[in-house]
Amino acid sequence: MSSMSPAESEGLSATATAGPHRIARSISATWWYTVSALMVFQFMVVLIWFGVQSSTDATPAALAIVGVGGLLWCASCVALLLQYRHRDDTAGAVAGWRGIIVPLAVSAAVGVGAGLASGLWIIGALPLVQALMLLNWPRGVRLRLVIVAMALMTGAMFVDLRMTDTADEATARNWWMLGFFSILLPAMTVTSLWWWDVLATLDRARAAESRLGATQERLRVATDVHDLQGHHLQVIALQLELSERLLEKDPDAALDQIRLARASVAEARQGTRDLAMRFRGVPLRDEIANAVDLLRAAGTTADAEVDPDSDHAPASVLGPIIRETTTNALRHGGGKWAHLSLTRDESRWRYEIANDSASDTTPSSDGSGLEGISRRVAEVGGSAQVHRGKHEFSIVVLVPSETTAGEKR
Incomplete structure (x- = not known):
């Protein structure tokens, strides 16, 4: 996912x-x-x-x-x-x-x-x-x-x-x-x-299946967020209400309830981070398989090449990049073919996605997606290269095998 x-x-x-x-x-x-x-x-x-x-x-x-x-x-x-x-x-x-x-x-x-x-x-x-x-x-x-x-x-x-x-x-x-x-x-x-x-x-x-998959994913995320935040917000509301009642009669007990409410806020924040990391922690092999399925569901002939040791690649860095480049291919590509690859290149991991160009090859006015990829890769000492051809568009990302991306987040 x-x-x-x-x-x-x-x-x-x-x-x-x-x-x-x-x-x-x-x-x-x-x-x-x-x-x-x-x-x-x-x-x-x-x-x-x-x-x-x-x-x-x-x-x-x-x-x-x-x-x-x-x-x-x-x-x-x-x-x-x-x-x-x-x-x-x-x-x-x-x-x-x-x-x-x-x-x-x-x-x-x-x-x-x-x-x-x-x-x-x-x-x-x-x-x-x-x-x-x-x-x-x-x-x-x-x-x-x-x-x-x-x-x-x-x-x-x-x-x-x-x-x-x-x-x-x-x-x-x-x-x-x-x-x-x-x-x-x-x-x-x-x-x-x-x-x-x-x-x-x-x-x-097939189009309905693609839309349904996206809707089900949003619903699942929304349900998890609702359950997590709803529980903690309810607890925090009760703790604050109790502290308000105890404020005049027992200030020390009220202060304890306020501290507990702060702890509940911290738990909610940590739970939200854990939930986000759970979605980000999908193996890269599955990320690329999901990308290929999504491209095929949109009518694109797509295939992929994945290194057998891809589980050792920095998923926290490459996972969002795979999703962003897949979205870019769907929105701005020609829709006929696409090829994804994740291979080991000496001490670096090399991710590439290539697809046919749309009839209108003018670059998008908002380059936020490509800029975000370059920024994300630069943070871990990697590089991103964009190649625009008359009939082909490709993005090549090189990331060091050992990164501290998790710490930087």
Whole structure:
């Protein structure tokens, strides 16, 4: 666990706030992979439309309508996907209808135009069916909808087959390919969106876990402080009250009670110091493990290298530094990767944390964190080095193996 000094509590609070945003950024690549896969599959369907139209000797005007309509259909689906990315599970399918009405209208118009130009029901129905798959449907409704959509596309395919001459082998192959991809597209779309929903839910859970861990730590510290201080304050209040009553009748007894109250104050102060030292006395191996867990909970790929003899390192000096630098990486780092190490370097201990730089590499206006690290290290005869690169930020701390940090505190 970590000590909860005011500066560290502020940093942890900022971390808990920034965590969900960083996690959201960390899954952006997955989201765009999902969109790209759907759009590639959908564009393949448009190309198959062209193949089928070419095999039926369609006019240039019909080919132009199908081609331009297919591109407009893909663009409208991208707009619906962007709307879907920020979906609310509790909202209905038509929530935020201003953002979906135009893409739905475009898809419906493309379906009517391409269907009339090609004379095919399956081409006319698919654009609107696909657009409906991209709405924010509840899970049960979405499953029933995709089953109905696949049945509808299957029926449209067989109706078109009965009205079209597919005696030619190439034409028949194009038709079956059109039917297969048209029927599969709604199912693939719903499956991809379901996978995205699962991933987004996991990331929200991971962010909640990070916030919950910080909250539980604060609650535990607050409970210990309350129990300790509450007990001593109650005793001190009773002793002072008794001394007040005895002041006129028995001044010596009143003076004894005042002395006891002073002793209780000293006990409370010592108990508070002991409580603080108990949190600071966490082994450095556990401190670094906690730091790695916190970074990973925020969506950062983190790893660590710890010397087997790290229990002999000055924990009173390096413990707060590990917590401060972890907070610094969470607040100001790029959030993609971080590496921590604690190794023995001759007669010194070497602690280093390196992480990627954020897109905005301008140093923070308040350098209190780094200044505090330098000051803390200088008190024990060590040194701290800060390296700012274009894509990497690192802090290297060198501390003598034997320190008197405990005495200086």
